[in-house]
Amino acid sequence: MTLKELSKVLGLSQTTVSRALNGYPEVSETTRSRVREAAERHAYRPNARAKGLATGRAMAIGHVIPQSIRHETVNPVFGDFIAGAGETYARSGYEMVLAFIEKDESEVYRTFKARGSVDGIVVHGPRLNDPRLRQLADIGLPFVVHGRSSGLDIPYSWLDVNNRSAFHRATRFLLDLGHRRIGLVNGLEEMDFAFRRRRGYEQALTEHGLPIDPALIAADEMTEFHGYRSARAMLALPDPPTAFLAASMICTLGVRRATDESGLVCSRDVSIVTFDDSLSYLQNGQDVPIYTATRSSVREAGRRTARMLIDRIQTPDTPHRQELLEAQLVVGLSTGPVPNRQG
Amino acid sequence: MTLKELSKVLGLSQTTVSRALNGYPEVSETTRSRVREAAERHAYRPNARAKGLATGRAMAIGHVIPQSIRHETVNPVFGDFIAGAGETYARSGYEMVLAFIEKDESEVYRTFKARGSVDGIVVHGPRLNDPRLRQLADIGLPFVVHGRSSGLDIPYSWLDVNNRSAFHRATRFLLDLGHRRIGLVNGLEEMDFAFRRRRGYEQALTEHGLPIDPALIAADEMTEFHGYRSARAMLALPDPPTAFLAASMICTLGVRRATDESGLVCSRDVSIVTFDDSLSYLQNGQDVPIYTATRSSVREAGRRTARMLIDRIQTPDTPHRQELLEAQLVVGLSTGPVPNRQG
DNA sequence: GTCGTCGTTGAAAGCGCTTTGGAAGACTGA
DNA sequence: TCAGTCTTCCAAAGCGCTTTCAACGACGAC
Known part of the structure; x- marks a missing residue:
């Protein structure tokens, strides 16, 4: 079921149907509800690629996961982080695309940008003076860093634990x-x-x-x-x-x-x-x-990082935001006064 | 840099440039290498959405992660599995899109299919007689299951550990x-x-x-x-x-x-x-x-599952494949003969 | 009765790619 | 020389959507 077919069914133009479904004001409430109802009934879902092509937005966000230096370790916190981010994306209509890479990370960014696969990127595991951030800024892809990069002097948005x-x-x-x-x-x-x-x-x-x-x-x-x-x-x-x-x-x-x-x-x-x-x-x-x-x-961090990135994508000209979460000290059973060795 | 621009630069038609880059035979080797060289020089990357719209293929594979019943537990093996799958995707030019969902999983499948966001799906965490598999088969979205579903009588492709x-x-x-x-x-x-x-x-x-x-x-x-x-x-x-x-x-x-x-x-x-x-x-x-x-x-399982799915997408009419991996018994330091309680 | 305005709808262009259906030129053989 | 192949290239349609620009009828003001 495409827009064209749906508009034929309704005896309306594609324009009107598109407007009705996307909430534009120039459409009367009666036709809007008629359109909505028909779309629902025929289980119409706009084709993501066509929509993306027309709007220029991918409605997707990229997470680039570098295969770690050694041991090909997948960071165990990563699962929880993206689960949190995923919650936020789902609520905002974004998809999450993951890229696991071995070699040149900036190449992936450039490709993401050129191919238009994503609207923004979450940067994981920033290092000291991380070159990736400058690259991303140069490429012009919106991004938010989970963590920070000491020694880097360009402005960027980040969310980090203190x-x-x-x-x-x-x-x-x-x-x-x-x-x-x-x-x-x-x-x-x-x-x-x-x-x-x-x-x-x-x-x-x-x-x-x-x-x-x-x-x-x-x-x-x-x-x-x-x-x-x-x-x-x-x-x-x-x-x-x-x-x-x-x-x-x-x-x-x-x-x-x-x-x-x-x-x-x-x-x-x-x-x-x-x-x-x-x-x-x-x-x-x-x-x-x-x-x-x-x-x-870290799950909450994922939720909030995703939120920040979506905001950045939607209003790119706002100043960069930073969020510093304070960790909470909880006292458990694993600590006690120093033992008296001489005792 | 778009196809149009690139073809203008080269003094060729879009058709020829497209063919040259996609390896079609009706193009002379001399022009092909000319085109390749120019594409490289101008860092041309075809727009993924436009390509997808024209070809009808998304070059992306979906992983749907249900928020688990309780505790919103993210399965700790999940990270390693998708890391393995991601390796395979990257090598084959596919992207991986993740969906974390709370409620109706079949709704997500239907949406994936209708919106054309993905070409296939990996099903995680199958249950006994899992209704999702029948739904996916009905929807007509290629899929491979990581695991199996006891009691289900439809044919499907899976990879499982014994x-x-x-x-x-x-x-x-x-x-x-x-x-x-x-x-x-x-x-x-x-x-x-x-x-x-x-x-x-x-x-x-x-x-x-x-x-x-x-x-x-x-x-x-x-x-x-x-x-x-x-x-x-x-x-x-x-x-x-x-x-x-x-x-x-x-x-x-x-x-x-x-x-x-x-x-x-x-x-x-x-x-x-x-x-x-x-x-x-x-x-x-x-x-x-x-x-x-x-x-x-589980990482290896991810690699192989991804491979199976890509094969299925590319040749949909082949019979379903199943792969049963045998786990290896390794003897460590945590086992010994039964203690003699009376001793 | 005419004019401007408002509210509502449509036709058509365009997003960047693939692919069909030619067509031009080069090359054969008669 | 010419019909008949190849080889190599191109114009244009089409994928499914958004969005610009224009049009149409209704309405009130003059």
Whole structure:
């Protein structure tokens, strides 16, 4: 059922039918409802490609997922993020197109733009001084970044968790409990979020007059194994940490495996604080949090990022917007005062 | 840069340029290379919508993700699956469009079909006698199912892991170690894969002449908490299990948390076997598997499912294809002979 | 009665591509 | 020389929609 057929059925012109369905005012209410009713009855759906060709808008938004540097790791938070974004898109009539790529990301952007497949892009996993953002700005494709890019001086829209303050708070929390040797199991520090988290951690230590020990900082892709290996290595140090700060629930599972293996009891012998993205399949306890955590829902971030991008697409000339979400500190069962080693 | 402009630059007609770029034979090699070179130089990319409108093909494939019944759980394996599928799409020039939906899935199918947004669909999470498959067949949209739907008698293409045999093997493995009380921490049994897994488990028990104890079977969404709660409940039974069979790594983490809490040492006091989807961010150990597992890469499944669908779209009249992947049993550190309770 | 205005509808152009149905030129063989 | 092939190219229609421009009737004002 096409517009043409539908208009023939109704004895109207395509123009009028199109106007009636798209809510233009120059159409009488009686014909409009007649048209609406007929469209409903014949299950008419405008062809997306034809509409896109005519309007110049794709009604689609692209998410470009780089195959990560090593291990072809699919970020476990990614599923929740796009689920949130997807909710917003669905409500606004947008489709979500995903591109998994291996090599040249800017090539994909250029192609998206030239082929007109999408109206805008969500940028994932920004790095320090990320070249992609400048490329996107040059290409002229609207975009919003999930995260930020330190060291980049062009204006752009972003939504980020305050990673620095989250890790600052978490570290201070451990310091207040008396911990002085705190292991940081971080993500790859070329990633902006990991860089900021480390800054928060270091800032808290410095404020307490404590030195920064490189042996207590491990950065890698946030897998379970990274958590395990890093924690185990730190626990083998002559002066091992009494607490760990982990960058994700997945990492934390590895840290926990290492501490368990060492026969340490969590919260008594060793404290663990994690960053919790509120993943739907990996909740931090039902009522009482298992782990003390700085928490921020990545799904909600997806919802809001999508909203920002749609707004940008619809009103491109408004100034760039930024949204900084504060993570919430929830105290769980994984932390306790520093153990008395001499005791 | 449009076809029109490019053809003007070259002093050729749109027809010839189009043919040259799309590899039609009626064009001399000299003009073809001239055209190719110019297209490259001007970074010409055909407009996807216009092309789609003219050809009737969208060069896009839809993945419809139902917001799960409860907890709005995003299946953690989903990310790896679509990453695999995405690889295949990228190589074949297809785009991937995702739809997250809350309510009527068949409505989305109909809309996809009517609007022509996609050429085919991958169906996720099939249930027993799933009505969606019949709907899709009626609508006439090519599709391939990741999984199967027991009790459905129409022909369709699918790719599935042999869940029954995987759990049959895993159960038998535990039985061979002397375990007689084996807890099954399953997914929701309205899901076809969970149903089949249970069948494999029960079949192995029955073959050994053992009864099936409903108290040792728990089915729910495959979260960490499900694993924890179910295992804890089973361990509190008068005659607790000496082994667990868990439906995913995520569940297993919960099971492990419960056994740890009970002071049980894994593989000595209690054995755990899991189903391992080879998730990139949650690997089952680096060299030696931590958990004994039946393993099958969901990413590889994504790659192959995508391939099947593309083939189906390109040659719709071929008979339906089915692909049954056998999971591999890997023996890890989480299993051992049944403990001697009296000892 | 005429004119301008308002409210409502339509014809047709155009979005950027593919593809049908020729057509021009080059080349054969008689 | 000419009819009959190929080879190589093109004009134009068409995909299904939006949107510009124009038209038409009704109406009130003069």
